[in-house]
Amino acid sequence: MNTITSASSMFSRWLLQVKARAFPAVALLIVMMALSSCYLNFFRTNTKTSIDRAAIKNIGSARKYFVVHMGNGVQGLENVSFRDDTVRGTLVPLPLEHTKYLSPNIEGKNRIRKPDMIPTLMEVHLYAERASETASKEFISPLTQINRMDVYELDERATRTNHILSTVGIVAGGVTVSLYVAAIIVLATQCNCPQVYIHDDGQYQFASGLYSGAMYSTLERTDYLPLQSLAKKSGDIQLKIGNAPNEEQYINQVNLIQVEHAPGVKILPDRHGKILAYQELKAPIQAVSGDEKQNEMNLLKETDEKYFTFNDEQSKNGFSKLVLKFGRPARTSNAKLVINARNSKWAGYIHEEFVSMFGDSYSKWSERQEKADPAVLNKWQTDQALPLMAYIKTAKGWKFVDYFPLIGNTATRDLVMEFELPETGTSEIEIKLETAYRFWDIDFAAVDYSDNNTIKSSTLKPLKITRTNGIDETENLKSKDSLYSHLVNEEAIEFTYSLLPPKTSASYFLVSGGYYHNLRQYKGKANTMELYKFRKKGAFDNFSRKKYFVLEQQVLALTKNN
Numbered sequence: 001m002n003t004i005t006s007a008s009s010m011f012s013r014w015l016l017q018v019k020a021r022a023f024p025a026v027a028l029l030i031v032m033m034a035l036s037s038c039y040l041n042f043f044r045t046n047t048k049t050s051i052d053r054a055a056i057k058n059i060g061s062a063r064k065y066f067v068v069h070m071g072n073g074v075q076g077l078e079n080v081s082f083r084d085d086t087v088r089g090t091l092v093p094l095p096l097e098h099t100k101y102l103s104p105n106i107e108g109k110n111r112i113r114k115p116d117m118i119p120t121l122m123e124v125h126l127y128a129e130r131a132s133e134t135a136s137k138e139f140i141s142p143l144t145q146i147n148r149m150d151v152y153e154l155d156e157r158a159t160r161t162n163h164i165l166s167t168v169g170i171v172a173g174g175v176t177v178s179l180y181v182a183a184i185i186v187l188a189t190q191c192n193c194p195q196v197y198i199h200d201d202g203q204y205q206f207a208s209g210l211y212s213g214a215m216y217s218t219l220e221r222t223d224y225l226p227l228q229s230l231a232k233k234s235g236d237i238q239l240k241i242g243n244a245p246n247e248e249q250y251i252n253q254v255n256l257i258q259v260e261h262a263p264g265v266k267i268l269p270d271r272h273g274k275i276l277a278y279q280e281l282k283a284p285i286q287a288v289s290g291d292e293k294q295n296e297m298n299l300l301k302e303t304d305e306k307y308f309t310f311n312d313e314q315s316k317n318g319f320s321k322l323v324l325k326f327g328r329p330a331r332t333s334n335a336k337l338v339i340n341a342r343n344s345k346w347a348g349y350i351h352e353e354f355v356s357m358f359g360d361s362y363s364k365w366s367e368r369q370e371k372a373d374p375a376v377l378n379k380w381q382t383d384q385a386l387p388l389m390a391y392i393k394t395a396k397g398w399k400f401v402d403y404f405p406l407i408g409n410t411a412t413r414d415l416v417m418e419f420e421l422p423e424t425g426t427s428e429i430e431i432k433l434e435t436a437y438r439f440w441d442i443d444f445a446a447v448d449y450s451d452n453n454t455i456k457s458s459t460l461k462p463l464k465i466t467r468t469n470g471i472d473e474t475e476n477l478k479s480k481d482s483l484y485s486h487l488v489n490e491e492a493i494e495f496t497y498s499l500l501p502p503k504t505s506a507s508y509f510l511v512s513g514g515y516y517h518n519l520r521q522y523k524g525k526a527n528t529m530e531l532y533k534f535r536k537k538g539a540f541d542n543f544s545r546k547k548y549f550v551l552e553q554q555v556l557a558l559t560k561n562n
Contacts, residue, residue: 040111042158043121045150047106051143056082064151065119067098068139069127074102077126077139087126087146091137098123104150107298109158117154125150161311193408193516194249194487198229199238205229210241212343212408213386214515216369217250218377221405222480222513224257224269226414230508234499236463239510242492246520249487252513253480256460256497259507265453267507268338268416271405276416277455278336278448285428286325287445291315296322300445303340303412307441314437314545318538319385321434324445328421328429332449335419337431340444341388341404342412347439350544357531359524366517381406384540385435388442393430394422412443437544459511464496480513 066077066089076098080089097119104110112120127148128141193212197204211223230237239256243249257275259267265279287296290312299308310320326335358365369377381387387403399422404415421429433442465473468491476483477493485493499508533539 040159040162041114041117042109042155042162043101043104043112043117043152044110044155044158045104045106045125045152048149048151049147051146051149053082053085053143056087056143056149064124065098065122067094067102067123067125069102069125074099085143087139087141087143089139091139095119101152104152106150109155121152121154123150123152125152193244193247194251194512194514195242195244195410196225196510197240197242198227199240200229204238204240206410208411208413209408210510210512211405211514211516213381213406215518216366216372216377217515218370218372218374220250220252220513220515222273222511223405224271224273225510225512226268227256227508227510230499231506234501236496236498239495239497240492241487241495241512243487243490244516245490246518247516248519249516250484250514251477251487251493252484254462254465254477254493254495254510254512256462257509257511258458258460258500258502259509260456260458260502261505261507262453263505265455265505267455268414269509270416270418271402273511274418275455275457276336276418277453278338278416278450279453280450281338281446281448282326283446284324284326287322289320289322292323300324300442303444305443307443309344309346309438309441310435311438314541315434317434319389319434319541320437321432322442324431324433326429326431326447328427329449330427333421334449335421335429336448337390337417337419338444338446338448339404339415339433339442340412341407341415341440341442343406343409344438344441345409346544346548347386347436348409350439350540350547353547354534354540354543355518355520356522357527359522359526361526362520362522383537384534385538386439386540387435388440389434390417390419391432391434392419392422393424393432395424398432412441436538436541438548439540439544458500460497460500462495462497464494466494468492468494484514 066080068075068077068089068091074094076092076094077089078092080087082088097116100116101110101112101120101123102125125148126141126146129145129147193209193214195209196207198207199205207227207229208225210225211221213219214221227239241249241251241254257269259275261267261277265277267275267277269275283301284297287300287308288294289296289308289310294312296308299306308322310322312320315321324337328335355362382389382403387405389403390401391398392401393399401419402417404417407413407415419429419431429447431447461478462474465477467473467485467487473485473493476485487493499506534543
């Protein structure tokens with residue numbers, strides 16, 4: 001168990017003890033302290049680079065404080081008037097309360113401390129090329145010589161989103177807040193699928209999770225986890241797969257694939273295990289959401305932890321979507337879409353809310369899933385758009401291609417999908433990604449049209465496989481069969497591999513199959529009326545939107561006077 005998980009678990013247990021001792025006021029105070037440290041406020045500048053009479057008239061009668069930026073510094077402007085397309089006023093030393101946000105980001109979010117909000121959100125900033133200044137400090141400037149005007153105001157969307165996601169972040173750490181006095185619910189929203197660690201500098205470093213969503217034997221699948229840090233290693237290396245709290249793991253074969261390739265070429269397996277090479281990624285020329293009204297290009301141009309979160313309005317198909325448009329070179333018939341993404345912590349929270357509705361009937365329901373038809377279960381997941389569904393635009397409309405499987409919310413991952421391009425007669429292609437509301441975070445997207453380079457792959461069998469209690473697990477994990485390693489509690493399995501010296505460059509992937517069970521205990525009667533709705537396509541999207549709206553209202557009420 002890593003340090004973060006351990007700390008979160010300790011904090012959660014302590015909060016449960018607080019609740020059990022019936023000190024609701026103290027518990028609520030603890031949560032409020034946590035919330036106050038997470039909630040951020042933001043302002044926007046509404047920057048204009050050309051100022052006319054109409055623009056200045058809109059703010060002329062408002063109770064604003066004017067700040068003038070000139071070549072000789074920044075000053076306050078009082079007794080402001082506008083006449084004859086001229087700005088007039090008296091220059092004064094800038095008061096301290098108006099000196100804190102003089103260099104905003106005009107294209108992005110600007111954080112503002114709560115104590116600074118009242119004076120700062122009154123500000124109007126004028127950037128003057130030249131201005132007349134008399135001995136009495138009178139300021140006179142034609143509007144044509146004001147080359148920029150910033151009118152500060154609260155960025156309600158960014159602030160509200162941050163407040164809600166801060167609460168969801170606290171939920172992910174183990175706590176959520178209800179308006180009912182001291183109703184603290186300890187939830188595990190982190191994807192607790194098998195956890196992979198790489199031994200480095202004398203200790204194990206967390207890498208990612210495996211086959212997220214395979215919660216029953218009928219959903220067993222093989223996962224292909226990129227291990228980029230191994231490219232710089234040689235000789236014997238150690239990996240570890242550990243169990244997660246409140247779960248048991250059934251692990252099948254575990255191998256390491258070493259792929260040799262030319263320098264500069266990058267390698268990824270798709271969800272089926274097909275190894276794809278790419279080297280000339282092309283950014284989208286358009287990326288839109290919300291029925292193609294909201295531009296999302298800035299969120300996808302590089303891997304920078306700025307995510308598109310599929311938070312747009314519900315599409316006609318019943319989900320959230322992102323439409324990507326790319327230029328298409330002549331005589332191309334295939335494209336590889338490469339994304340960097342993860343499942344969201346919100347998705348973990350919503351899944352836990354769904355499962356808890358079974359109450360004390362959850363174990364019986366799980367037993368039924370163990371006997372269900374795998375095809376039926378997989379179809380239900382795709383009908384709910386829990387995986388990230390991918391479509392391509394054809395002359396007849398959108399055509400489903402494939403999906404990116406659930407990968408969990410513990411880490412982002414590079415994913416690839418190959419598309420056979422339709423004959424549309426245009427120099428562009430359009431790809432649509434669709435999922436349930438806020439179930440995925442996507443950080444980067446691009447396509448590659450290059451051919452698959454000649455590559456050489458080798459399957460590396462582990463030299464040694466040992467459980468934490470010292471038992472040799474080689475027999476259970478040497479091949480893909482009916483034998484599994486069964487992990488419970490905090491058990492783990494360590495693997496030793498020997499990396500082959502590559503002739504050129506090499507990439508590495510951990511290939512493992514299996515499934516896991518949720519061992520949490522739930523109480524109460526099953527909410528059959530609500531659960532019945534999940535038979536319908538798109539029910540998870542509706543459920544997620546409803547829960548988000550409820551939480552939004554609670555958070556706004558809770559923080560109104562915070």
